[in-house]
Amino acid sequence: MFFIDTSRHGQAVYDPIVNQSLDNYLINDLALEGHGLIMYINAPCVIIGKNQNAYAEVDLDYLEKNDITLVRRTGGGGAVYQDYGNIVFENIVVGDTSHYGDFSYYAQPIIDALTALGIEGVQLKGRNDIVVDDLKISGMSMVKVENALAAGGTLLYDLDTQQAGRVLTPNQDKLKTKGVKSVDKRVSNLKPLLQGELADLSTEAFKEALLKEIFHTEDLDSIPRYTLTDEDWAIIDQRVADFYGKDEWNYGSNPGFHYYKTAYYLGVGTVAFNFNINDGVITDFKTYGDMSFGQPDQVDQAMIGKTYDQAGIAAGLKAGHYQDNIGKLPIEDLVSLILN
Secondary structure, three states: OEEEEOOEOOEOOOOHHHHHHHHHHHHHHHOOOEEEEEEEOOOOEEEEOOOOOHHHHEOHHHHHHOOOEEEEOOOOOOOEEEOOOEEEEEEEEEOOOOOOOOHHHHHHHHHHHHHHOOOOOEEEEOOOEEEEOOEEEEEEEEEEEOOEEEEEEEEEOOOOHHHHHHHEOOOHHHHHHOOOOOOOOOEOOOHHHOOHHHHHOOHHHHHHHHHHHHOOOOOHHHOOEEEOOHHHHHHHHHHHHHHHOOHHHHOOOOOOOOEEEEEEEOOOEEEEEEEEEEOOEEEEEEEEEOOOOOOHHHHHHHHOOOEOOHHHHHHHHHHOOHHHHOOOOOHHHHHHHHHO
16 A cells, blocks of 8 residues: 655645546556555545535535535545534545445555554444444545545534534434434544543544554655646646536536435435426436445436336336446335335
């Protein structure tokens, strides 16, 4: 493993739109062979998955009034709030992608590093959450392009959990299924769990301590690394200007169809359908959710023109390869959700 230094002229980059675009550049363009790791800190922002509806997941009025940036990632997963008390880590792997989909493989170095820093009970729980005593400290996502992948997540170090609870509008079925009543009761910061001289570390200092543990060294300068060049940054800047910085990508469109049905399923996450019906026929259809894999738009296309009844909905879901594009769920569950 080697470290990919994403500082710019020796200065840390805190712009979340820029930082979120890095994985795309690193796996599609730079494509350094092997297993790289990036780690950075964002200014206050909400990051949503590529298949999520920003208008349902985020209090956009609160976001804009409090200068919080909305950013859409290229991978799946749920909505998360980040600020200067949060650390983002991402594995950039080019070549051997045999561990694609295996969150435990990419979580283990983080789990080992946190354990070495004296935090007990760190483990991967469910599909992609890292927890301490059942409280979430990290959520992970993954995306693959040909022979490269990006797999990473967040680490809650000293996050403003009150702000997170205010700006996010989580699916209530998800909270009920997980046995909790609000966002902030599900998560924990790492800083209060540290002891001794580690207890007062800034987020940047804690990030450095993590890197030392991950690379098994006391000297950051000894870590094998690649530092982004001016040429790299010129391409990244252009991508942000052309695509990643645009509202069309980050906010997306809000179709505002008449019916909106949503539910949370263990092992899959939130699934939501927004659609219109005319004379018993589905005329518009849009799928949202936490899914990291597949192409939900295939389901959308297949559902249009189907009759709004059990047989028609089941036929549309099957034609849209729902298990590949939404998740391994009984078709009866999804039919019931759309009908009821």
